[in-house]
Amino acid sequence: MIRTLIRGLLVATLLWLPLGGLQAAEVENVRLWAAPDHARLVFDLTSPAEANVFGLDDPPRLVIDLDDSRMAAKVDEIDLAGSAISRVRTGARDGGGLRVVLELERDVEPRHFTLAPNDQYGHRLVVDLEYPGESAVEDPIDPIEAMIREQEIAASRPSVDSSGSQERVSTEPSEALQQAQPHPKRDIIIAIDPGHGGEDPGAIGPGGTREKDVAMEISRRLQRLVEEAEGFRPVMIRDGDYYVGLRQRTQIARDQKADFFVSIHADAFTSPQPHGSAVYALSQRGASSETAQWLAESENRADLIGGVDGNLSLKDKDEVLRGVLLDLTMTATLNDSLAIGGQVLDQLGQVNRLHRNRVEQAGFRVLKSPDIPSLLVEAGFLSNPEEERRLRDPEHQQKLARAVFSGVQDHFRRNPPPASLLAWQRDNDRSTGGNEYRIQPGDTLSQVAARHNVSTSQLRQANELNGDVIRVGQVLRIPRS
Ligand SMILES: [Zn+2]
Structure with missing residues (x-):
């Protein structure tokens, strides 16, 4: 009886709400992040709104219809530079809806989703315009270099027979390569990954410094150092202020045949005391310290803030850790990561205090490349006011970048990949x-x-x-x- 009454009240409430109570959503702000292979538009809303997104041809346009909403932002003030959008128009639809029309310079594949409020933002509608056929990096790897690199990987990977035991190591491709052709003298490719970006600012210091900016500034300095060094070439995983998903970051590094991957961060802790630089490698078991655990969790959370759709953790479930071969490769890669990490840590210790004196390990998703040695460098703690100030200082940034690169350089000079210029120089030196x-x-x-x-x-x-x-x-x- 009482239950029936309550149900009756509920129905009445639900029926009544759309007529009188619900406020139309207001679009308070529209933000645009332009990447080489996509553009992301983020609508900041006062309440959630359903959207219908579809394309029109001749000329190419994208229509975004929002139910029961109105535009309070000045769309003609959005900086469209670097995106495929040439103009944004808005208009009211019958029945209280809002229509936003994007005039486009090329065909796009649209995708949209909504994000719930978090620490930094309220309700959001995210519209991604993907550019078919575009690469996520500005200067993709040369196909011949890619082939050489593939042969090297095949040669260095232990082959596994059907019983699963490791019996022989296949070296034929590399020998054939060395006999039949002149030495390729290829560059060693260093993938530089500035953490966070776009919608995801990362940590924010007490003075307002955003991690994504510090990470980019140090990364740009590192990029220049790598460019200047003979026998090395940088690839920027993120080359502007936009977000790249954590799994896509490692994917780009693999597509670019990177020899090494380094992700640059400047994190924050819940208290202002912790300070100093730290270097992290992947752990397949558990985190080596509580801070490492905490940081890995907050870094992995970036995908939720940055706006990859919410259930990424399910799809991601240890996808890279399948099979015996992959496990073997992973162990070898992890050993390399730890070796390079030790060198980088030594160098960092000469320009900054160290938060930890050894390479820490934790389950950072961005480090899960099975065949590319990968490190995450935490340049310092933005949550420490003194260190925040230093992290903004160009001179200190340059020192940090130089420390990271000299650690990496040291490792590769001692262990150059066979087809690299450095290997050729070493052998030539000997002869x-x-x-x-x-x-x-x-x-x-x-x-x-x-x-x-x-x-x-x-x-x-x-x-x-x-x-x-x-x-x-x-x-x-x-x-x-
Ligand atoms: Zn970070």
């Missing part, structure tokens, strides 16, 4: 007695000495150097040890 070396950006005298198995004083003597000052391009004579 000619190896008596000269040209200084690269980031080199120090002691590193050059260690790499050639001579002491710093022997190196100084052979080159009549008084101190440790060397310059890029300078050719040093390497004495026989």
Whole structure:
């Protein structure tokens, strides 16, 4: 009886609401993020609204119809630069709806979804315009280089027979390559991933510094250092202020045949005390510390804030960890990650305090590439006011970038991929007695000495150097040890 009465009241309420009570949603703001392969439009709404999105031809347009809404933002003030949208028009539809028409310069594949409010934003409607046939990076890898790289990977990967035991290591492709053709002398490709971006600002310091900006500034400096170094080439995973999904970040690195992947962050903790740099590699088991666990969770949450659709964690479930072969590769890759991480940490320790003295491990999704050594560098804590100030300082940023790259460079000079210029130089050095070396950006005298198995004083003597000052391009004579 009572139940019937309540149900009756409920029905009455539901019927009554649309007539009198519901307020139309207001579009308070429209934001645009332009990426090389897509544009993302975000409508900030006062309440959730249903949308219908469809394309029209001749000329190409995209129509976004919102039920029971009105436009309060100035759409003609949106900066459309770098996107396929040439103009935005709006109009009211019969029955209280809003129509937004995007005039387009090319065909697009639209996709849309809504996002619930979070710390930074309220209700949002996200409309993605994907550009078919466009690459996510500005300068995709050359197909011949891609082929060489594939052969190298095939040669270095242990082959597994049907019983699952590891019996032989296949090296034929690389041998054939070396005998039949001149040495490819390819560049070592460093994938640089500035964390967060676009809709997702990452951590925000007490002074208002956004992690996505600091990450981009350090990454750009790193990009320049990699560009200048002979035998290396950078690939930017994110090349502007837009969001890239965590899984797509590793996918881009794989598509670009990266030899190494580094994700740059500047995180925050719940209290202002923690400070210093830290280096993270993937852990397949558990996090090595509570902070690592906490940070991995907050980094992985970026996809929800950045607006990949909400159930990513289900689709993502350990997809990369399938099969024996993959496991073997993963272990080898993880060992490389830890080795490079150790070098990077050493270098960072010379320019900043360290939050931890060893490479930490946790389940960062962005590090789950089975065959690319990957690190996440946390440049410092934005939540610490003093460190926030330093992270904005161009000089400090440059030091951090240089530290990261010299760690990476050291590793690859010692372990160059077979088809790389660095491998050729090393072998060539050996065959000619190896008596000269040209200084690269980031080199120090002691590193050059260690790499050639001579002491710093022997190196100084052979080159009549008084101190440790060397310059890029300078050719040093390497004495026989
Ligand atoms: Zn981050």
